[in-house]
Structure formats: structure tokens, C-alpha cells
Amino acid sequence: MFLNGMNDLVVFVTVAREGSFTRAAAHLGVSPSAVSQTMRGLEERLGVRLLTRTTRSVTRTEAGEQLLSEIAPLLDQIEAHLSAVSELRRRPSGTVRITADEFAARHVLWPKLLPILESYPEVTVELMTDYGLTDIVAERFDAGVRLGGIIDADMVAVPIGPDMRMVTVAAPAYLARYGVPEQPEELMAHRCINLRLPTHGGLYPWEFGSGENEFRVRVSGPLIMNSVLQILEACLAGVGLAQLPDAQVQPYLDSGALTEVLAPWSDSFPGYHLYYPSRRQQTAAFRLVIEHLRYRRDAS
Known part of the structure; x- marks a missing residue:
């Protein structure tokens, strides 16, 4: 009876997340009619409707929303624990999902993830770029990347990069035309x-100073973009001033393609950290990724 109930809850969570009986059936490897029958039986036993069905979609009722929020995290934990036990007898395998901003993905994560992909063919890394503060639990990511070590109390933060500076830069042609x-x-x-x-x-x-002397300046100009890589290209073209991570612009400062300004107001701050839920069971693949990404100051 207990196992049947667990299976029914797994079916419910899959349907609720997929929003479709057909997609849920494909995910579970069963027929849509079997999924429909399971859901009908679960709702009859509970005496409450969990899903609202239309010809085009499946949506959660208030009761379904409450059950999903309470049951889904528990099922995820059970799955993670079973995976961890299973992995004790084999090489690291499985998928590790990470969300990070574009700069961190390219300059911090990728150089350290490449050796994993080459040496552990059973491990898959799903790397999603996003500048927003993604809810990694709700979006089912294993970890996220954020500047600094300030995170929620139920998270663990692991440094994966050195301290950084945000530097203000411009092309020499821009400074010659508009002044420094x-x-x-x-x-x-x-x-x-x-x-x-x-x-x-x-x-x-734009941020300047540090500690008690830290202050921000809201700037304006002819261009607004949502990618630091695009901003770098526009800055190199002489469109205007930009504030970017020092590691990103250092090669262009060295070559003379860009010039730093306002250097006395640019101070260092804690760099990128990998953060993940403290209570989540870690798979061997995830532990492998953490150890490869971990920043060791004495080794830099």
C-alpha cells in the first residue's frame, strides 16, 4: 500500500510539473491512460480534486498546489539519497545543473569544467546563463553562482574565484573626444x-569605494544592454564608458585597446561563489564538480 501510494505521488508530481498527461506519461515511460487512471484513483482516495483538466492543458487546483509544494521537495530528497547510495559502487555519473551569469560561465566555470567533461564521460553538466537571482530550489538547479559570499542561511557558499574589481574603462578614442x-x-x-x-x-x-565609503552612481547614456560581453564590444567601439569585471578587460588594458579611469575609487570585493542547499544530498558527480571549481588561494 505504501509503495503504491508513493508511485501515485510520483505520478502526480510529474503531471503537475509537466502540465500535461502526455508529457508526464512520456517522462514516466507509461501510457497517458495509465497516468489518467492513477490520478483519478489518487483524487478519489483523497476526496479532493488536485488537477483541473481541459482539452489543452492541465492546471493545479489550490489543493494540488499545496500538495505539490509539500511533497515534491521530499520526493526530490528521496531520489537524491537513492542516487547517492547507488553511486557508492560506481564512477561519478549523472547530470549537474548550474545557473550562472554570462561572465562567470565563460571565465570562471568553463576552464575548470572542461577537465571533468574530458575525464568523466558519464557526467553531464547543464550550464544555464542568467543574470537574475534564480531560485535554484524551485528551478531544480543543483547550484548557482553569485558574486560575494552573502547567501541565504540554508545555503552553503564555496569560493570558486579570486577577489575581483569592477573597473571603469573606455576606448582611447572616446576619452580623446569627450575627456577623462x-x-x-x-x-x-x-x-x-x-x-x-x-x-x-x-x-x-556603478559601484565605487569600499566598506563604509562605498557608494553608487546611476549613470545614463546612449546604450543599454543585458550582456557584459556585448557591453565590452560596444566599449571597444568607442560608444562610451563601461564598468566591467577586471578579469574581462585586463587583456584589452594590456594591449591599449581600453584605458581604465577612476582607478582610485575601484576596490576589490569577494569574487564568485558556488552556492547550494545545505540539506541536499550530494551526488558523486556534484561533489566532483565542487572540488574542481573550488578556488584555492595558495594555488593561484
């Missing part, structure tokens, strides 16, 4: 390239 700002406040009179953050749709405020 000597104080952060002078940026208000300059053409600046803004970064649009997906979280609340706001613009990234």
Missing part, C-alpha cells in the same frame, strides 16, 4: 553604457 572623468560624479555628464538586470528590470548602478 576625474571624479565618479563627473560620469553624469558622460556617455555610459548601462547593464539591464533581469531582476525587477532595473539598471545596474
Whole structure:
């Protein structure tokens, strides 16, 4: 009876997440009619409707929403525990899902993930780029990447990169035409390239100083973009000033393609951290990824 009940809950969670009997059936490897029959039996035993069915979609009722929020995390934990036990007798395998912003994915994660992909063919890494503060639990990611070590209390943060600076840069041609700002406040009179953050749709405020002397300047200009790589290209083309991670622009500073301004107001801050739920059972593949990504200051 217990196992049958567990199977019914697995079917319910799959249908609720997929929003479709057909897709849920394909995921579970059974027929749509079997899924429909299981759901009908579960609703009859509970005496409450969990799903609202139409010809085009399946949506959760209030009771279904409540059951999903309470049951799904428990089933995920059971699955993770079973995977962890199973992996004790074999090489690391399975999929590790990580969300990170574009710069971290390219410059911090990718160089360290490449050896894993070459040495462990059974491991798959799903790397999704996003500038928003993704809810990794709700979106079913194994981990996320965020600047600094400030995270929620139920998360673990592992440093994966060195301290960073956000540096203000421009092409020499731009500075020759519009002048060199000597104080952060002078940026208000300059053409600046803004970064649009997906979280609340706001613009990234440029940061200067550190500690108690930290302050922000909201700049304006002819161009707003949602990618630091695109902003770098526009800055190199002389469109305007940009504030970007030091590791990203250092090669262009070395070559003279870009010039740093306002350096006295640029201070270092904690770099990228990998964060993940403290209570989640770790698979061998995830532990492998953590150890490859972990930043060791004495080895840098």
C-alpha cells in the first residue's frame, strides 16, 4: 500500500510539473491512460480534486498546489539519497545543473569544467546563463553562482574565484573626444553604457569605494544592454564608458585597446561563489564538480 501510494505521488508530481498527461506519461515511460487512471484513483482516495483538466492543458487546483509544494521537495530528497547510495559502487555519473551569469560561465566555470567533461564521460553538466537571482530550489538547479559570499542561511557558499574589481574603462578614442572623468560624479555628464538586470528590470548602478565609503552612481547614456560581453564590444567601439569585471578587460588594458579611469575609487570585493542547499544530498558527480571549481588561494 505504501509503495503504491508513493508511485501515485510520483505520478502526480510529474503531471503537475509537466502540465500535461502526455508529457508526464512520456517522462514516466507509461501510457497517458495509465497516468489518467492513477490520478483519478489518487483524487478519489483523497476526496479532493488536485488537477483541473481541459482539452489543452492541465492546471493545479489550490489543493494540488499545496500538495505539490509539500511533497515534491521530499520526493526530490528521496531520489537524491537513492542516487547517492547507488553511486557508492560506481564512477561519478549523472547530470549537474548550474545557473550562472554570462561572465562567470565563460571565465570562471568553463576552464575548470572542461577537465571533468574530458575525464568523466558519464557526467553531464547543464550550464544555464542568467543574470537574475534564480531560485535554484524551485528551478531544480543543483547550484548557482553569485558574486560575494552573502547567501541565504540554508545555503552553503564555496569560493570558486579570486577577489575581483569592477573597473571603469573606455576606448582611447572616446576619452580623446569627450575627456577623462576625474571624479565618479563627473560620469553624469558622460556617455555610459548601462547593464539591464533581469531582476525587477532595473539598471545596474556603478559601484565605487569600499566598506563604509562605498557608494553608487546611476549613470545614463546612449546604450543599454543585458550582456557584459556585448557591453565590452560596444566599449571597444568607442560608444562610451563601461564598468566591467577586471578579469574581462585586463587583456584589452594590456594591449591599449581600453584605458581604465577612476582607478582610485575601484576596490576589490569577494569574487564568485558556488552556492547550494545545505540539506541536499550530494551526488558523486556534484561533489566532483565542487572540488574542481573550488578556488584555492595558495594555488593561484
